[in-house]
Amino acid sequence: MSTPQILMCPPQFYGIEYEINPWMSTARQADHALANQQWADLRAILEKTGSTIAEVVPVAGLPDLVFTANAALVFGKRAVLAHFKHAQRQGEEVHFRAWLEANGWEVIAPPPNFSFEGAGDALFCGDTLFAGYRMRSDARGHQAIVELLGVRVLPLELVDPYYYHLDTCFCPLAPDEAIYFPAAFDDYGRRVLAENVPHLHEVAEVEARNFACNAVVVGKSVITNTGCPELHSLLRSLDYNPVDTPLSEFVKAGGSAKCLTLRLDGEEAAGWKV
Amino acid sequence: MAEQHPELPLENSPQPHGFEEDVEVRGHIIDSLILPKVLDCITNLGGSFAIKNISIGQERTDPSFALVQVRAATDHLLQTILAQIADHGAVATLASDCQVIEADIPGTFPEGFYSTTNQQTEVRLAGKWQPVADQEMDCGISVNHKGGQARCVPMTDVKVGMPIVVGHAGVRVFPLERTRQGHAFGFMNSAVSTEKPKGVVIRQIAELLYAHRKSAGKSLLVGGPAIVHTGSGELVCELIRGGYIHKLFAGNALATHDIEQSLFGTSLGVNLREGSLADAGHEHHLRAINRVRRVGSIRKAVEQGIITSGIMYECVKNGVEFLLAGSIRDDGPLPDVITDALENQRQMRLAIRDVSFCLMIATTLHSIAVGNLLPASVKVVCVDINPSTVIKLNDRGSFQTVGLVTDVEPFLRALVEEVKRLEKN
Numbered sequence: 001m002s003t004p005q006i007l008m009c010p011p012q013f014y015g016i017e018y019e020i021n022p023w024m025s026t027a028r029q030a031d032h033a034l035a036n037q038q039w040a041d042l043r044a045i046l047e048k049t050g051s052t053i054a055e056v057v058p059v060a061g062l063p064d065l066v067f068t069a070n071a072a073l074v075f076g077k078r079a080v081l082a083h084f085k086h087a088q089r090q091g092e093e094v095h096f097r098a099w100l101e102a103n104g105w106e107v108i109a110p111p112p113n114f115s116f117e118g119a120g121d122a123l124f125c126g127d128t129l130f131a132g133y134r135m136r137s138d139a140r141g142h143q144a145i146v147e148l149l150g151v152r153v154l155p156l157e158l159v160d161p162y163y164y165h166l167d168t169c170f171c172p173l174a175p176d177e178a179i180y181f182p183a184a185f186d187d188y189g190r191r192v193l194a195e196n197v198p199h200l201h202e203v204a205e206v207e208a209r210n211f212a213c214n215a216v217v218v219g220k221s222v223i224t225n226t227g228c229p230e231l232h233s234l235l236r237s238l239d240y241n242p243v244d245t246p247l248s249e250f251v252k253a254g255g256s257a258k259c260l261t262l263r264l265d266g267e268e269a270a271g272w273k274v
Numbered sequence: 275m276a277e278q279h280p281e282l283p284l285e286n287s288p289q290p291h292g293f294e295e296d297v298e299v300r301g302h303i304i305d306s307l308i309l310p311k312v313l314d315c316i317t318n319l320g321g322s323f324a325i326k327n328i329s330i331g332q333e334r335t336d337p338s339f340a341l342v343q344v345r346a347a348t349d350h351l352l353q354t355i356l357a358q359i360a361d362h363g364a365v366a367t368l369a370s371d372c373q374v375i376e377a378d379i380p381g382t383f384p385e386g387f388y389s390t391t392n393q394q395t396e397v398r399l400a401g402k403w404q405p406v407a408d409q410e411m412d413c414g415i416s417v418n419h420k421g422g423q424a425r426c427v428p429m430t431d432v433k434v435g436m437p438i439v440v441g442h443a444g445v446r447v448f449p450l451e452r453t454r455q456g457h458a459f460g461f462m463n464s465a466v467s468t469e470k471p472k473g474v475v476i477r478q479i480a481e482l483l484y485a486h487r488k489s490a491g492k493s494l495l496v497g498g499p500a501i502v503h504t505g506s507g508e509l510v511c512e513l514i515r516g517g518y519i520h521k522l523f524a525g526n527a528l529a530t531h532d533i534e535q536s537l538f539g540t541s542l543g544v545n546l547r548e549g550s551l552a553d554a555g556h557e558h559h560l561r562a563i564n565r566v567r568r569v570g571s572i573r574k575a576v577e578q579g580i581i582t583s584g585i586m587y588e589c590v591k592n593g594v595e596f597l598l599a600g601s602i603r604d605d606g607p608l609p610d611v612i613t614d615a616l617e618n619q620r621q622m623r624l625a626i627r628d629v630s631f632c633l634m635i636a637t638t639l640h641s642i643a644v645g646n647l648l649p650a651s652v653k654v655v656c657v658d659i660n661p662s663t664v665i666k667l668n669d670r671g672s673f674q675t676v677g678l679v680t681d682v683e684p685f686l687r688a689l690v691e692e693v694k695r696l697e698k699n
Contacts, residue, residue, distance in 0.1 A: 146337045157311075
């Protein structure tokens with residue numbers, strides 16, 4: 001098995017400079033030193049799982065570049081580049097494109113005229129790409145990815161603005177297993193998940209609020225923000241190895257462990273990896 | 275496993291609403307429940323839908339596709355529904371305005387012009403669907419952006435600078451359903467009837483004439499000279515006097531032989547009472563033409579008491595608009611005959627605008643010419659002894675035609691009887 005590869009971006013220019021989700025408040029700034037420490041700790045944990053960490057060079061004026069999960073959807077050596085919904089983040093696209101191209105990925109432009117926020121809204125579980133829409137990515141763009149990549153795509157509507165990306169309320173653990181926060185979806189979405197993920201586990205609201213679903217999965221290790229004891233106990237019962245690490249400064253911007261990483265060699269749950 | 279064909283209603287309301295738009299949804303729309311969600315959304319907002327086309331992917335990774343017609347009672351509601359279902363990826367297939375190029379050469383369309391059908395058509399101008407006026411097959415569409423209007427324009431009428439629609443984007447056609455178009459003749463499965471009970475058809479034609487007598491839509495008779503040759507002229511006169519025919523399109527021949535009969539009692543020299551050849555009868559039609567030419571018009575000949583009976587006489591006396599179109603084999607012709615073919619088309623176009631029922635009797639070329647001009651919404655009955663006349667009309671796109679293969683005289687006789695019976699009731 002190959003070494004897990006993860007793309008991150010140091011939080012040198014990270015801060016709350018605008019408000020594009022309900023978590024963000026420019027009046028409630030991130031503690032810069034603490035953010036640096038939390039990011040470094042996460043990186044260290046990931047390295048301990050055996051992952052290789054690659055870095056995008058941080059850019060002044062692009063505080064959210066730190067959330068590399070939104071850079072692109074990775075599919076083998078092809079990557080569908082993000083096109084951000086908000087102008088504040090669109091400046092990140094050129095930097096993510098440059099890094100991916102420089103490192104050997106064939107970068108595919110997202111379907112034109114649609115917003116698409118990379119792995120934040122597109123997660124493989126088995127052979128199916130689950131794709132969140134309405135808040136940040138467009139359903140129509142997801143439909144175009146079906147033809148772009150030749151994969152099965154099931155769009156899921158996100159109905160709670162606090163869970164504005166799919167990776168804030170749904171996390172595949174393995175090709176047949178995932179955790180999710182039901183209230184972030186409507187009835188249709190819940191039915192689709194129930195019918196298409198054989199082992200689906202609910203996360204309690206209080207833990208979902210702590211970004212329990214925004215977990216990084218490397219092998220059997222599942223890394224989350226602190227404050228998710230119920231989930232961790234469930235994960236242990238399922239033979240996973242949960243690890244928590246404080247990420248409070250990133251939660252202020254609406255992100256946590258998963259948002260700070262982009263799995264470059266394919267998520268553990270991605271069917272195409274096998 | 276591929277997506278399973280859904281158990282979805284194909285249509286949730288058979289009643290058409292006033293406003294409609296086609297949207298398409300593609301992807302794994304069944305397994306993701308996107309399609310049922312879109313349909314629920316339409317219904318919950320008070321609209322209705324019809325799935326016009328659906329194709330399900332063969333392989334698990336193959337996308338499926340659905341073409342859904344969204345209908346709503348008001349344009350506002352339609353726009354509300356379209357905006358909401360767009361969030362789920364259902365978008366209008368015709369979301370763009372029509373493309374327009376200004377004509378650069380008089381009497382010609384720009385290359386790639388949209389060629390019209392005789393079906394109801396709409397074009398999208400500044401985001402709004404606008405009806406195309408003067409619907410006619412084999413024309414182009416000219417638009418007036420300022421007024422948001424569009425109309426069919428024949429090639430010869432194109433002027434330099436006229437904005438002409440090119441391509442198919444932003445153009446939609448509402449085909450008259452061929453099963454539905456037959457409602458006036460519901461029992462007839464084939465358009466051309468040679469071996470069907472004619473009495474029933476004639477009764478229905480009489481009912482149509484009767485209904486049109488006082489309606490805003492006018493009844494047009496397109497007639498050939500066989501009407502006169504067969505001695506049926508008087509039957510047509512009865513229909514005119516009864517107010518059943520509002521317009522007459524014919525050629526030089528029908529008018530000439532009708533006037534010949536009025537002046538000499540013959541048609542093509544044959545005495546219509548006895549069926550015998552009149553002495554020097556072959557000259558009669560030319561003498562009739564000459565006499566009318568000497569006074570200047572059919573109307574004047576009627577007013578001066580030269581013509582005292584017949585179809586043309588009744589037209590003048592009953593205010594029936596008539597249009598006589600010339601041909602290269604015409605004798606004379608009568609002074610009323612228009613010999614410029616394009617001018618004929620123009621005048622016929624103007625005259626048919628308020629026509630909603632057309633009876634074509636015993637004339638092939640004239641029937642086809644008028645059929646070309648009529649929108650598909652006009653009901654057409656074509657009566658001819660020769661089935662190929664009706665078949666030709668259908669083949670040229672006038673599929674709204676119902677044909678009756680029969681001799682003219684017994685047809686008209688039965689028609690007049692039916693009309694009279696309706697009057698009595």
